[in-house]
Amino acid sequence: MNTLYKLLIKSNLFISLCGCFFYASGIVVMKGFLDRVSYILLVVILLSTMLIYHVSQKPFFTRKRTMIQIVAMVLALVIIIGLSLQLGKSYLLLLAILGIVSILYNSLINFNIPFLPLRGIPLLKVFLIAFVWAGIGVFLPFLDTPGYEMSKLVVFYLSQFLFIVAITLPFDIRDFYGDYRKNLVTFPSVVGIQATKVLSYLCLFIHSLGMLYINFRLIYLYIPVLITAFFLVKRSSASRPNYYYLIFVDGLIILQFLSFYISHEFLM
Numbered sequence: 001m002n003t004l005y006k007l008l009i010k011s012n013l014f015i016s017l018c019g020c021f022f023y024a025s026g027i028v029v030m031k032g033f034l035d036r037v038s039y040i041l042l043v044v045i046l047l048s049t050m051l052i053y054h055v056s057q058k059p060f061f062t063r064k065r066t067m068i069q070i071v072a073m074v075l076a077l078v079i080i081i082g083l084s085l086q087l088g089k090s091y092l093l094l095l096a097i098l099g100i101v102s103i104l105y106n107s108l109i110n111f112n113i114p115f116l117p118l119r120g121i122p123l124l125k126v127f128l129i130a131f132v133w134a135g136i137g138v139f140l141p142f143l144d145t146p147g148y149e150m151s152k153l154v155v156f157y158l159s160q161f162l163f164i165v166a167i168t169l170p171f172d173i174r175d176f177y178g179d180y181r182k183n184l185v186t187f188p189s190v191v192g193i194q195a196t197k198v199l200s201y202l203c204l205f206i207h208s209l210g211m212l213y214i215n216f217r218l219i220y221l222y223i224p225v226l227i228t229a230f231f232l233v234k235r236s237s238a239s240r241p242n243y244y245y246l247i248f249v250d251g252l253i254i255l256q257f258l259s260f261y262i263s264h265e266f267l268m
Helices: 002-008 012-032 035-059 069-084 089-105 125-143 149-176 176-181 187-193 192-215 216-234 243-248 252-266
Strands: none
Touching: 002 012, 002 252, 012 035, 012 069, 012 125, 012 149, 012 192, 012 243, 012 252, 035 069, 035 089, 035 216, 089 125, 089 192, 149 192, 149 216, 149 243, 149 252, 176 187, 187 192, 187 243, 192 216, 216 243, 216 252
16 A cells, blocks of 8 residues: 555656546547547646656755656656647647746745745635646647637636635645644635635535536536535545545546546437
8 A cells, every 4th residue: 555655646646647637527528539639738747747746845956866766857858848849839838837837836946036935825825726727627628629619618717726726725724734834824724624614615516507507417427526525525624644635635636537528428
């Protein structure tokens, strides 16, 4: 179990796969099938997410990194750049914006610049995460889906944005005491843990209404996902082990994809 945990979590492989599944959810909802661009983006998302999480956890060049790790990260960066150059300018611009925000979110280098890292700005933490993830799960698929209705795009983006906010708030509950010691202002420290859970429920509810608007048939198999999310949020606390959040809560992203995919294949 310890080896599996290191393979999936410590390597950031699981969260990177979640990023791929979140993008794939957007493809299923907006277009329904993967093409060449989609496969390129899946590789870019996987490698970029792993690279950004690794860099955000400790500086690129540090004694704690082995030469093999540094070479692997450089190789990943080369592959990301090479594949990204095969995409259009719109993709490059969007990926650059999402990448910059992600890096500045938890910048480990002290630039002596106000509001850096971005996660230190009061109450902004969950919204920054949702902005990046919703960009991956909605705007990237949209660039590959000509003619998609603008009204549905806006609703879908806001719905997925709120979904990420809803499942990120439990992480603020998990980090409550650590954030307090670091003087980070988060929702649990301002409104309390119970009110933070209520806010998460509200985000899930509005998210579900948005998905009903996008395609009411999606909701049939999506209800179990929403119920699971509700109970995971309800049981979240600062004493829960890390795997509860890093596997079960993050795993809701994969459950969402599965429900969308099955709905699309059998109910459309």
